[in-house]
Amino acid sequence: MSLFWRIFALNAVVLGAATALMLWAPVTVSVPVLLTEAVILVGGLAVMLVANAALLRLGLAPLDRLTKLMTTVDLLRPGQRLPASGAGGVAELIRTFNAMLERLEQERAASSARALLAQESERRRIAQELHDEVGQSMTAILLGLKRSADDVPEPQRRELQELQEITRASLDEVRRLVRRLRPGVLDDLGLVSALTSLSEDFATHTGLLVTRRFDTDLPPLAPETELVLYRVAQESLTNVARHADAGRVTVALRRAEDGVVLTVTDDGSGIEAPREGAGIRGMRERALLVGGSLDITPAPRAGTRVQLTAPLARKQL
Numbered sequence: 001m002s003l004f005w006r007i008f009a010l011n012a013v014v015l016g017a018a019t020a021l022m023l024w025a026p027v028t029v030s031v032p033v034l035l036t037e038a039v040i041l042v043g044g045l046a047v048m049l050v051a052n053a054a055l056l057r058l059g060l061a062p063l064d065r066l067t068k069l070m071t072t073v074d075l076l077r078p079g080q081r082l083p084a085s086g087a088g089g090v091a092e093l094i095r096t097f098n099a100m101l102e103r104l105e106q107e108r109a110a111s112s113a114r115a116l117l118a119q120e121s122e123r124r125r126i127a128q129e130l131h132d133e134v135g136q137s138m139t140a141i142l143l144g145l146k147r148s149a150d151d152v153p154e155p156q157r158r159e160l161q162e163l164q165e166i167t168r169a170s171l172d173e174v175r176r177l178v179r180r181l182r183p184g185v186l187d188d189l190g191l192v193s194a195l196t197s198l199s200e201d202f203a204t205h206t207g208l209l210v211t212r213r214f215d216t217d218l219p220p221l222a223p224e225t226e227l228v229l230y231r232v233a234q235e236s237l238t239n240v241a242r243h244a245d246a247g248r249v250t251v252a253l254r255r256a257e258d259g260v261v262l263t264v265t266d267d268g269s270g271i272e273a274p275r276e277g278a279g280i281r282g283m284r285e286r287a288l289l290v291g292g293s294l295d296i297t298p299a300p301r302a303g304t305r306v307q308l309t310a311p312l313a314r315k316q317l
Helices: 003-024 035-072 089-150 154-181 184-189 191-206 223-244 278-289
Strands: 209-214 248-255 259-266 293-298 304-311
Touching: 003 035, 035 089, 089 154, 089 278, 154 184, 154 191, 184 191, 184 223, 191 209, 191 223, 191 248, 223 248, 223 259, 223 278, 223 304, 278 293, 278 304
Parallel strands: 209 248
Antiparallel strands: 248 259, 259 304, 293 304
16 A cells, blocks of 8 residues: 555544544534534545545655656666755655765766776777787788699689688678777778768668768867767667668768767668667667767658767766
8 A cells, every 4th residue: 555545544544533423422413413414524524535635645746756756767867856845754855866866877877987998998909809810810811822822723723712712701801890899990080981981881781771961060079979979870770780671771960059969860660669778778878978868769751760969078977
């Protein structure tokens, strides 16, 4: 039983007992009880109960809102608070809960930042090892196969040439993995060039038509912000390839009043309510890392729109 009904039941018992005393006590009520007196007393009881219920509902409404927020709050969507005014136990409880949310959001943001930075560091290390160790070894194998193919008879030469093609394709795949793990073009040429390379690589491997719309007057961004924008675009395109059943994707990057807005829109099957899987929650955590906000909504005609708004100034964690 909820707190409201428990308090209401107790008050009803007290008021009912008082009414019973008034009905049967010879000092205050006629004996035998007159019908008019009984009607008046029962009516008074009903009025008292209704008024009491209304007052309790009004007084306990903040607790109902607090309970609802407790069941729906998400630390990846910061800023959810309840107004708390006045004194008393309920207002103090709401203020304490708001302070707890503030503390949890800060701790979650800090821990997410540490985890994501460690993840990027590990990506960079693995990409470097793939480039230096695996890539160079496969290049040496490819050159050795070419030299061997020049010195053997024709049947063996065709076999070695086939091995060359397999090795070359594997080397290209390793290079593609290196670019996905750590986009060197992002460090060397900037965000627009990195998104252009990402969309072209995506179109090549999926066969989807990718349209790019980048503003020419984009403001300078912090390296962390550029990396978050790139990773969100990368994850969004990956989700399109896996789940959207789309034929066209639009990647847009435009200037906003106090930052930039990245939008990835597809014409696929669309979603009514996106499931908060690991990919989407990872994008939300990255957005919080730079003080941005992520919105995933159905596109105007069909498909899905992923929009990340990132401020110019990096949020201090």
